[in-house]
Amino acid sequence: MKTLPQVLDEARKCVKCGNCMAQCPVYLETLEEPFVARGKLGLIEAVGEGDSEFSKRFSKILSLCLLCGTCAENCPNGIQADEIIRQARSLFVEERGLSLSQKTIFRYLLDSEQLMPLLLKGGVSLQHLFLEKIPEESGLRLRFPVPFIDQRRLIPPLAQDFFLDLHSGWVRAEKEVKRVGLFVGCVSNYLFPRISRAALDIFLHHGVSIYIPGNQRCCGLPAFGSGDEQTPLSLAQKNIEAFADEDLEKIVAPCASCASMLKLNYPLLFDESDPMRPQALTFSSKVTDASQFLGQFLGQMTISGGQGRKAKRVTYHDPCHLRRKLGIFKEPRSFLKALPGLEYVEMREANRCCGQGGSFNIANYDLSLKILERKIQAIEHSDADVVATACSGCLLQIMDGLHQQGLKKEVRHLVEIVDQATLL
Ligand code: SF4
Numbered sequence: 185m186k187t188l189p190q191v192l193d194e195a196r197k198c199v200k201c202g203n204c205m206a207q208c209p210v211y212l213e214t215l216e217e218p219f220v221a222r223g224k225l226g227l228i229e230a231v232g233e234g235d236s237e238f239s240k241r242f243s244k245i246l247s248l249c250l251l252c253g254t255c256a257e258n259c260p261n262g263i264q265a266d267e268i269i270r271q272a273r274s275l276f277v278e279e280r281g282l283s284l285s286q287k288t289i290f291r292y293l294l295d296s297e298q299l300m301p302l303l304l305k306g307g308v309s310l311q312h313l314f315l316e317k318i319p320e321e322s323g324l325r326l327r328f329p330v331p332f333i334d335q336r337r338l339i340p341p342l343a344q345d346f347f348l349d350l351h352s353g354w355v356r357a358e359k360e361v362k363r364v365g366l367f368v369g370c371v372s373n374y375l376f377p378r379i380s381r382a383a384l385d386i387f388l389h390h391g392v393s394i395y396i397p398g399n400q401r402c403c404g405l406p407a408f409g410s411g412d413e414q415t416p417l418s419l420a421q422k423n424i425e426a427f428a429d430e431d432l433e434k435i436v437a438p439c440a441s442c443a444s445m446l447k448l449n450y451p452l453l454f455d456e457s458d459p460m461r462p463q464a465l466t467f468s469s470k471v472t473d474a475s476q477f478l479g480q481f482l483g484q485m486t487i488s489g490g491q492g493r494k495a496k497r498v499t500y501h502d503p504c505h506l507r508r509k510l511g512i513f514k515e516p517r518s519f520l521k522a523l524p525g526l527e528y529v530e531m532r533e534a535n536r537c538c539g540q541g542g543s544f545n546i547a548n549y550d551l552s553l554k555i556l557e558r559k560i561q562a563i564e565h566s567d568a569d570v571v572a573t574a575c576s577g578c579l580l581q582i583m584d585g586l587h588q589q590g591l592k593k594e595v596r597h598l599v600e601i602v603d604q605a606t607l608l
Pocket residue numbers: 197198199200201202203204205221222255258259260261262263265
């Protein structure tokens with residue numbers, strides 16, 4: 185973890201040119217200086233120089249950031265404002281501690297081996313007591329108000345069977361050409377097992393054997409983005425151990441946010457002196473997002489027959505974690521353009537953040553919906569039947585946005601579309 189003087193040094197490099205203002209999704213909706221990168225970096229400087237302190241207001245202003253990286257992408261001085269803001273959140277947590285709700289969710293739920301699966305298993309049979317079916321949707325909504333969750337929100341039902349309860353250990357391909365590990369992620373495990381199943385289908389079809397540790401855990405990103413470094417470190421240790429026993433060429437994560445956490449942030453959690461650091465670096469070097477893996481390894485084999493009648497129009501939303509953090513944006517489009525039966529149409533501002541931002545959309549639901557509105561308008565303007573993306577958070581957010589606007593469109597993970605279109 186960086187120290188306050190180190191974070192201050194980084195923040196001071198901002199020359200306050202304001203280039204980041206025109207693109208920041210939060211600033212564009214609020215038009216308030218403290219909410220753009222420049223304002224937040226100024227506040228961090230003030231705290232670093234002793235002119236201000238780690239107050240509740242400091243924490244509130246820093247929390248109004250999606251960590252989308254749009255400011256960093258557009259900064260002529262190469263300032264990684266999103267990373268500096270995240271580090272400042274960690275310094276705040278170090279100084280003032282987590283809130284009670286954060287502590288309960290991160291330390292006692294996410295980081296507990298038994299509690300989260302147990303609670304969610306109970307939730308499968310009890311969910312209809314708390315949630316009611318939205319007649320025109322496949323989703324649910326709260327029957328009565330509960331803290332932290334807005335009653336308007338579309339909530340996907342928990343899966344009857346969690347992915348990791350059905351699939352763990354080795355799943356061998358008939359004619360094995362490669363061996364990889366699969367990092368499932370919470371959304372695919374508990375809500376949409378069909379995503380990991382699609383990845384499994386594609387890999388097996390192409391001779392890729394898959395190792396799925398049954399004891400893998402949450403990647404830790406929700407806690408990490410909120411400034412808690414202790415929970416993600418504990419989860420990282422467990423995930424690295426879970427994949428350690430097998431000789432794997434790659435560890436593939438279908439969710440772009442998980443992939444970015446495992447690849448880019450795990451190395452930050454282990455100090456130079458940590459004996460587990462070399463193992464963490466090896467683990468992270470093997471992690472790859474599913475669309476990159478498909479592009480590099482399966483691309484030519486998978487994509488065949490892009491001709492013929494086009495039954496559906498599909499558009500693609502770039503997850504921030506995939507495009508800005510991992511630099512992947514060509515592969516998903518190449519797949520979608522070449523798949524049989526699909527007509528690809530680029531939506532306007534496809535790389536604009538959808539407003540999900542981890543816990544941002546829970547704590548700031550109205551603002552998150554405002555940011556999402558532009559994305560939904562772009563989707564509507566594209567006239568696509570199907571919206572593809574590659575991150576579980578974006579998937580949930582876009583489903584909710586379409587529901588709020590009363591629009592009927594399929595929202596699918598890229599691997600589901602590739603699976604359906606190529607393996608029929
Ligand atoms: S973060 Fe970069 S673009 Fe934004 S004001 Fe500072 S130097 Fe300018």
